Amino acid sequence: MLTRLSPLTELATRLRTAGFPLAADWRTVDTWFRSWADHPELREELRSQLRSLSAAQVAKLLRSSRETTTHFAWCLLDSPADPFSFWLHEYKAQKDWREGYADSVHNHRYHFCTTILRGSYLHERYETAHDPRTGLISAAHLRRRTLCQAGACATMLADEYHRIPSATSGTMTFLVKSRPVSTFSLSYDPASGIGHRHVPVEVRLGELADRI
Numbered sequence: 033m034l035t036r037l038s039p040l041t042e043l044a045t046r047l048r049t050a051g052f053p054l055a056a057d058w059r060t061v062d063t064w065f066r067s068w069a070d071h072p073e074l075r076e077e078l079r080s081q082l083r084s085l086s087a088a089q090v091a092k093l094l095r096s097s098r099e100t101t102t103h104f105a106w107c108l109l110d111s112p113a114d115p116f117s118f119w120l121h122e123y124k125a126q127k128d129w130r131e132g133y134a135d136s137v138h139n140h141r142y143h144f145c146t147t148i149l150r151g152s153y154l155h156e157r158y159e160t161a162h163d164p165r166t167g168l169i170s171a172a173h174l175r176r177r178t179l180c181q182a183g184a185c186a187t188m189l190a191d192e193y194h195r196i197p198s199a200t201s202g203t204m205t206f207l208v209k210s211r212p213v214s215t216f217s218l219s220y221d222p223a224s225g226i227g228h229r230h231v232p233v234e235v236r237l238g239e240l241a242d243r244i
Contacts (some may be wrong), residue, residue, distance in 0.1 A: 039077045040109060040118055043068050043208065049114050054115045055210040058143040062187040067186050069147040072118040078120075078149070078206070101130040102196070121146075123153065123203040131221075136146060137195045138219035139222050140188065141212040141232070147185045151203025155180050158193040160220065168227035169193075169220035190214055 037045065046064055047054060054061055071077075085093065096107035102124060109118040129135065137158050155178050161171040172193065180186070188194060189212045215235050220227045 039068070039071070039074055040081060042180050043090070044109060044116075044118070047208070048114065052103055055143060055213050058145075058187065060211075061143075061208070062145050062185075065145040065147075065187070066185045069206070075149050076145075102135060102199075117209050117211075119207045119209065120149075121205045121207060123147060123199040123201070123205075125201040126166065126198060135195060135197050136219040136221050137169065139193050139217050140190055140209075141214045141217045143187070143189050143210040143213065145185065146205050146206050146207040148180055148182050148205040149206055150182050151200045152179060152181045152226060153196050153199035153203055154178070155186065156195040156197065156211045158195065160218075161195050163227070166227075167218075168229060169218050170227060171225075172220050174224060190217075193218075193220075 043065070046068070047061070050061075050203075052060075068074075093107060096110055098105050098107075104122040104124070106120040106122065107117065108120055137156075137160065157175045158172045159175055160169045160173075162168065163170045216229050216231045218227060218229055
């Protein structure tokens with residue numbers, strides 16, 4: 033009798049055997065992801081899988097996860113050999129949000145696909161203008177605003193800009209991310225008109241000694 037693969041193993045196997053560089057054809061990954069995320073028992077199966085983690089697996093998950101200004105980012109799978117990683121985002125109550133990345137207009141260094149497991153959030157997509165001297169965002173124009181409910185799927189490419197200004201308390205999303213396709217990302221605060229460039233520590237490490 034065949035044993036059904038766990039949801040994460042099933043998706044990971046599909047991505048590992050894609051036969052092409054995932055970041056080069058993320059739209060195909062999006063098609064696969066939407067079909068995978070449509071399974072009616074996905075939320076229950078992910079819950080069961082988390083409950084069955086060994087002590088070593090729990091320790092690894094905790095080491096790789098982090099808190100942001102708007103949500104907790106739980107790292108479910110991130111192997112250096114894989115051209116992708118899996119994450120669970122747990123949004124804080126709105127009263128606990130601090131000004132930061134998710135609620136600014138921003139892009140990412142990677143492509144990603146996401147589905148809402150529970151709750152909802154307001155999702156905005158933007159067109160941006162950039163300062164030719166600094167490369168920073170100088171203006172942002174709202175293209176579309178959507179209230180996304182449980183079961184909704186979306187994909188974002190690294191050169192696309194969006195914002196999540198609000199989410200209901202306890203909103204949970206699952207994401208599959210590509211490896212970085214850029215060394216930095218950008219954000220823009222519509223209220224102040226100030227843009228920022230975000231460079232991760234691993235990119236800066238090579239020059240650290242020279243800066244001492």
